[in-house]
Each structure stands twice: as structure tokens, then as C-alpha cells.
Amino acid sequence: MNNKKTTHPLLTQAIRPLPDALAQRYGAWYQGAFQDAKADYQHLADFGQQPQAIVISCCDSRVNAVSLLGGKPGDFFSHRNIANLVPPFQENGAYHGTAAAIEYAIAHLRVAQIIIIGHSGCGGIKAAYAIHSGNNAGGDSGGDSGGIDEASFLHKWLQIIKPAYENALKSGDDTTRIHALEKSSILHSLNNLLGYPFVAEAVKAGRLSLHALWHDIATGQLYAYDSAAGEFVAVAV
Numbered sequence: 001m002n003n004k005k006t007t008h009p010l011l012t013q014a015i016r017p018l019p020d021a022l023a024q025r026y027g028a029w030y031q032g033a034f035q036d037a038k039a040d041y042q043h044l045a046d047f048g049q050q051p052q053a054i055v056i057s058c059c060d061s062r063v064n065a066v067s068l069l070g071g072k073p074g075d076f077f078s079h080r081n082i083a084n085l086v087p088p089f090q091e092n093g094a095y096h097g098t099a100a101a102i103e104y105a106i107a108h109l110r111v112a113q114i115i116i117i118g119h120s121g122c123g124g125i126k127a128a129y130a131i132h133s134g135n136n137a138g139g140d141s142g143g144d145s146g147g148i149d150e151a152s153f154l155h156k157w158l159q160i161i162k163p164a165y166e167n168a169l170k171s172g173d174d175t176t177r178i179h180a181l182e183k184s185s186i187l188h189s190l191n192n193l194l195g196y197p198f199v200a201e202a203v204k205a206g207r208l209s210l211h212a213l214w215h216d217i218a219t220g221q222l223y224a225y226d227s228a229a230g231e232f233v234a235v236a237v
């Protein structure tokens with residue numbers, strides 16, 4: 001940060017004190033949840049993390065995948081991105097945040113499961129559906145009222161879903177097809193995962209399994225893909 005050539009002129013102005021409301025929420029967490037689990041945190045600090053799984057879920061603020069699985073700190077290595085996607089394996093010089101998270105989880109933490117959790121009403125899937133079906137209205141304007149700007153990071157990211165879209169339902173109304181794409185894109189991501197050599201190797205060695213889950217936000221119901229049945233089946237509660 002002392003290198004003037006790389007320090008943005010807006011940096012000092014941009015960094016502000018934490019808003020009071022958030023500081024108060026932190027205080028409540030510190031006095032409550034943290035005190036209740038203080039010994040657990042000390043243990044995690046002393047011995048490091050040994051999570052059992054990596055969970056890949058959407059950035060959507062309504063989704064709390066770790067909570068959904070009863071996770072406590074240390075249980076799950078967590079990665080979130082738009083529409084809970086795994087891009088295909090690519091060897092190039094670009095920055096690959098999702099690939100780096102998966103690589104660390106498998107090669108270093110040696111987690112036993114990769115769990116992808118999709119969800120109902122996913123804005124990313126809906127946008128991808130609009131793009132790939134040619135209904136990305138206002139595609140060069142961006143914003144909530146128009147489509148996704150073709151030059152945007154988001155538009156590029158949602159290209160990951162294209163093969164899943166092409167294999168998706170050819171009939172039914174838009175709502176049905178978007179709903180189906182929310183699920184089929186998860187399977188497409190699992191397929192992409194097997195293109196990562198360290199994932200395929202761990203699966204072959206029998207020390208890693210892949211899991212596709214889909215969460216209905218309104219009902220709270222979780223569905224798991226059953227490969228024998230070829231469909232998502234409600235997890236018993």
C-alpha cells in the first residue's frame with residue numbers, strides 16, 4: 001500500500017469507518033454467539049481447520065448454505081459466486097477464484113465432499129436464461145430494468161451456463177424452464193468439476209464424492225440429486 005504507483009487516488013477517501021449499525025451487530029455477536037462458542041473458536045485457532053466439505057453456493061443474500069446444513073465454524077470450507085457455478089478447467093494466466101478455492105479444498109484440506117447448492121428464484125440463472133434464449137432485452141444498457149451488459153463481468157460469467165441451457169428443456173413456459181435450469185446447471189457444474197485433474201483423481205481414489213443440492217427458499221425444503229432416479233429428490237425432514 002506504500003507503493004504510490006499502485007495506490008489508487010480514491011483509496012483513502014473510499015475506506016470509511018464501519019457504520020454504527022454494523023458495529024452494534026458485531027458487538028451483539030461478540031457478546032452472544034462468540035462467548036457461547038469461545039472454546040470452539042480457541043480450538044480452531046490452535047489446531048487449524050479440518051472441514052469435511054467444500055460448499056459452493058450463490059451470492060444471493062437469502063441463501064445461507066452453511067446454516068442450512070447445520071454448519072458451525074470449522075465445518076465447511078465455503079465458496080460463493082453468482083449462481084453457484086464451477087467454470088470448466090482452464091489453464092491460463094487469468095485469476096480463477098473459484099478454481100483456487102476448489103484446488104485448496106481438495107489438494108490441501110483434502111475434504112471428503114464437494115457440495116453445490118442451488119436455489120429457487122436465482123437471479124443469475126434467470127439472467128443466464130434471458131441471455132441464452134436471446135431475450136436479454138437492453139443488453140447494452142445494464143441495470144435492473146434492462147438486460148445484462150454484454151461487456152460486463154456478469155455476462156461473461158454466465159456463459160458458463162450455456163451448455164446447460166442448450167441441454168435444458170425445449171418445451172414448457174419460461175418459469176418451468178428457468179426452474180429446470182436452476183437444477184441442470186448444478187449438474188453441469190459437477191461435470192465441469194471432473195475436468196479438474198485433482199478432483200478426478202480424488203474421486204477415482206474413492207476419497208471424494210460430489211453432491212448436487214437445490215434449496216427452495218420459500219418452503220425451506222432441500223432437494224438432493226439422486227443419480228439412480230435421475231432427479232432431485234426431497235431430503236426427508
Ligand SMILES: [Zn+2]
Binds near residue numbers: 058060083122124
Ligand atoms: Zn442465486
